[in-house]
Amino acid sequence: MSGRNRSCASASQVCCASSFARQPPRVLIVDVSLPWWxxxxxxxxxxxxxxxxxxxxxxxxxRVPLLSLYAVNVQQECLLPFVQVKGNLMRLHSCVEELRSLPVEGCTRPRVELLKQAVLDSLHQYKHYIRHVAPGNNLSSGSVEVTVLSSQPGRAVLRQLEQGLKDSDLVSLRRLVVVHITVERNFPETEPALSPEQCFAEGLDQPEEDMMLGAEIDLQQVENSVVAMENVLKAWLHDQAGEKEHLQLFLPAPGQTPVCIKCDLQERLVSPALLPGTPDLGAKTESVRDFQPHSKSVSNQSSVPQRLQVIKALQAEGLCQSVLYGLPLLIRPTTCWQIDWDEMESNQQTFHALCHTIRTRDWFLLVRSEPQFGSGCSVASYYILQASGSLSLLLKPVLTRELMLPCNLPVSNEDPPLNALTVVEVSYALSLSVSLSHTHTHTHTLTQIFTQ
Structure with missing residues (x-):
């Protein structure tokens, strides 16, 4: 057995050892203005x-080191000063209960200036936390990300925040996101309330040259559903590092320099191995150790992008799922801010062409990891790249021949006995009817599961 084929690392080991080292503290500002609330x-x-x-x-x-939460209506209220999220479920749960208990009847005039004050107060609170509450705490990110949730027209809210914050000290603000929650506008007319149309018009009246912030700004629109809101929040769990591309994908070019595509890695799933109480049902391919550096030398190499070399194109129908293992990762064109715009555009076009080619030809690409220079290791791992409908590739580790065990299972071309088939079909029909009836009567949230 060659040294090149002796080992296959898990998918999470492709990520840098310093993954999640630059996760920013989070501030959530909730607009609880009535009647939208x-x-x-x-x-x-x-x-x-x-x-x-x-x-x-x-x-x-x-992945979320610190969290602070504000509620804004006729006044701003800090329901949760900066606290550590990990291992602090009871404190966080009580904050949500306090938010849920806020009044839901009546009608008030939205005051966007209070949202601005909440942003500034959160920045001041973070400076105070660093200076007094946690002195010497080596927080990797010196700035916070602020998310504003509101049912007011998001574009108007964002512009008014830009206008109100343009002369403020925003050194501690890394990113400002306004999330517009869309709801049906069938509320009764009330004189004190500011209509959505008026609010939107006021936002559009601001001159474009005044719409400037030193921080990154973003506007999102989501429907008023639990799944949509969870997706907004779970985006915080992604690795926020963006100083360097995560990997470089090399395409063979006979007689020429290989084509290099710079890519970022993104998780598609949270590994079940990271949840407490995960049952041990066999060998796991992911563990907490995959996210931690094994030695100082590995940590020092964390800034070096992983190199993947395309070695073969395979027909998708010829790949057996039994040789794949571990959790999938998504590969997308890098968004590293250190790359100039021309190179980033060219890189994205090449990535798009690669996705289009392997998708239209129904290919999988077999790629091999190249050992990092100076690592003293000649072991390579192998992966499969699969194109999706979006501008991304799915990466999954694949076993080599040396690690596969013999599997001689009988193949039957005969139909099962009628009596056995009847038993199974009746059981299937019964289980289907039971699952449909329970869908609407039994719902268990994650909170119920973790607090039991």
Whole structure:
């Protein structure tokens, strides 16, 4: 057996050892203005409860190191000063209960200036936390990300925040995201309330040259559903490092320099091995150790992108799923801010062409990891790349021949006996009817699961 084929690392080991080292503290500002709050509070609180149950229970590096939460109506209120998320479920749960208990009846005039004050207060609170509460705490990110949840027209809210914050000290603000929760506009007319049309028009009246912030800004629109709101929050669990591309994909070019595509890695799933109480049903392919450096030398190499070499194109129908293992990762064109715009555009076009080619030809690409220079290791791992409908590739580790065990299972071309077939079909029909009836009567949130 050659040294090149002796080992196959798990999919998570492709990520840098310093993954999740630059996760920013989070500030969540919730606009609880009436009457919109009455339409969104139950959905938002359930989504927030589910997310915090997951984030606070994950083992391994903290993906949301600190969280602060504000509620804004006729005044701003800090329901949760900066606290550590990991292992702090009871404190987070009580904050959600306090948010859920806020009034849901009546009608008030939205005051966008209070959202601005909440942003500034959160930045001041973070400076105070670093200076007094946790002095010497080596937080890798010196700035926070602020997310504003509101049912007011998001474009108008964002522009008014830009206008109100343009002369403020925003050194501690890394990113500002306004999330517009869409709800049906069938509320009764009330004189003190500011209509959505008026609010939107006020936002559009601001001159474009005044719309400037030193931080990155973003506007998102989501429907008023638990799943949609959870997806907004679970985006916080992604690795936020962006100083360097995660890997370089080399395409063979006979007689020429190989084509290099710079890519980023993104998780598609949270490894079940990171959840407490995961049953041991056999050998695991992911563990907490996959996210931690094994030695100082490995840590020093964490900034070096992983190199993957395409060695063969395979027909998709000829690949057996039994040779794949571990959790999948998504590969997409890099968004590293250190790459200039021309190179980034060219890189994305080449990546798009690669996705289009292997998807239209129904190919899988077999790729091999190249050992990092100076690592003293000649062992390579192998992976399969599969194109998707979006601008991304699916990466899954694949076993080599030396690690495969013999599997001589009988193949039957005969139909099973009629009596056995009848028993199974009746059981299947019964289980299907039971599962459909239970779908609407039995729902267990993550909070219930983790607090039992």
């Amino acid at each position: 009455s339409e969104t509070y139950s959905v938002l609180c359930e989504a927030l409860e589910n997310f915090l149950s997951l984030a606070s229970s994950l083992e391994g590096p903290s």
